[in-house]
Amino acid sequence: MRDDAAGRRAVRIVETEAYVPGDAAAHSYRGETPRNRSLFLSRGHAYVYFIYGTWFCLNVSAEATGVGAGVLFRAGEPLAGIPAMERRRRGATLRDLARGPGRLAEALDVTRAEDGLDMCAAGPLWLAAPHGAAPRIGKSVRIGVTQEAHRLLRFYERDSPFVSGPRRINL
DNA sequence: AAGAAGATTCGCT
DNA sequence: GCGAATCTTCTTA
Numbered sequence: 523m524r525d526d527a528a529g530r531r532a533v534r535i536v537e538t539e540a541y542v543p544g545d546a547a548a549h550s551y552r553g554e555t556p557r558n559r560s561l562f563l564s565r566g567h568a569y570v571y572f573i574y575g576t577w578f579c580l581n582v583s584a585e586a587t588g589v590g591a592g593v594l595f596r597a598g599e600p601l602a603g604i605p606a607m608e609r610r611r612r613g614a615t616l617r618d619l620a621r622g623p624g625r626l627a628e629a630l631d632v633t634r635a636e637d638g639l640d641m642c643a644a645g646p647l648w649l650a651a652p653h654g655a656a657p658r659i660g661k662s663v664r665i666g667v668t669q670e671a672h673r674l675l676r677f678y679e680r681d682s683p684f685v686s687g688p689r690r691i692n693l
Numbered sequence: 694a695a696g697a698a699g700a701t702t703c704g705c706t
Numbered sequence: 707g708c709g710a711a712t713c714t715t716c717t718t719a
Contacts, residue, residue, distance in 0.1 A: 539700070547700075549715095557714065575712030577701050594700055624701050666700055697717080706707080 523648050524630040528606040531630055533598030533620050534652060537678040537685045539664045540584070543591050547669040550590030559638075562590045566642035566649070570627070570634055577624030580632050582641055582649070596623045596665070596676070598630075599684040622686045657681060662691040 524531040541548035541561075549571065550561040560569035561583050569581040569592050581592040598620035600607055607619050607629040620626040627633075632647065641649045660680040663671060665687050678685045678692065685692060 541700075549700080552716085555715075571700085572713055573699070574701050575714085579700065581700085596700085622701070628702095664700070668699090694719085695717105696719105697715105699713105699715090701711105703710090705709090 523650050524603070524632070524646065525648075526631065526646050528609075528631065529603055531603030531606055532601040532650075533626065533630065534601055534684075535595050535597075536599050536657075536682040537595075537597035537687075538676070539594045539596055539667075540675040540677075541581075541592050541594065542675070543585065543589055545591075545670055545673075545675075547664065547667045547671075548591065550592070554590065558590075561592045562588055563638065566640060568632075568636050568639045568641050568647060570632055570637040572634065573624070578627040578633050579623040580627050580630070580636075594623060595626055597621045597678070597684055597686045598626050599682060600629070617683055621684050660693055662687075662693070665691075 549558045554562050560567055563583045564587045565584050567583040570578050581594045583592050585591040600619050611619050611629050620629040636647050639647050658680040660678050661674045662676045664676045
């Protein structure tokens with residue numbers, strides 16, 4: 523959930539990737555730096571990083587204070603505040619509004635300003651429990667990752683059209 | 694001090 | 707399919 527001057531925007535997270543302790547692909551692998559310090563906060567805090575000089579990506583920290591682990595939000599199904607998302611993502615179809623980590627952050631206007639926020643507390647960026655029937659969940663290797671490339675740490679809703687990635691890995 | 698690679702996306706071929 | 711855009715961090719000299 524995103525609450526700011528544009529009103530409320532909501533997406534259902536339909537695709538995630540885990541970056542776990544001891545994982546060479548994780549930003550936290552080589553210890554704490556100014557960029558990744560939010561990964562070392564207790565579970566539930568936002569970690570926002572800037573990539574390829576162009577995009578932000580949103581994660582949530584996933585372990586106890588000082589451990590260093592997180593879950594990347596890779597795609598979302600737009601639920602509310604869709605006009606505000608369309609203004610941020612000019613020219614994108616509904617399906618592509620938040621389909622991909624960079625697009626998701628752009629649709630929700632998430633930048634470094636949100637880095638470190640507690641997403642389990644009331645505020646401009648927070649997590650709500652999903653509702654409705656439990657979806658079928660698929661798992662696969664992570665996208666764009668070269669280290670520890672065999673690990674099945676990507677999770678997605680198997681029946682959602684809002685999931686990113688090549689079709690062949692979305693079994 | 695300089696260079697390469699990276700949890701990406703878009704536009705053009 | 708390939709290259710550009712272009713920031714941060716890590717590696718190597």
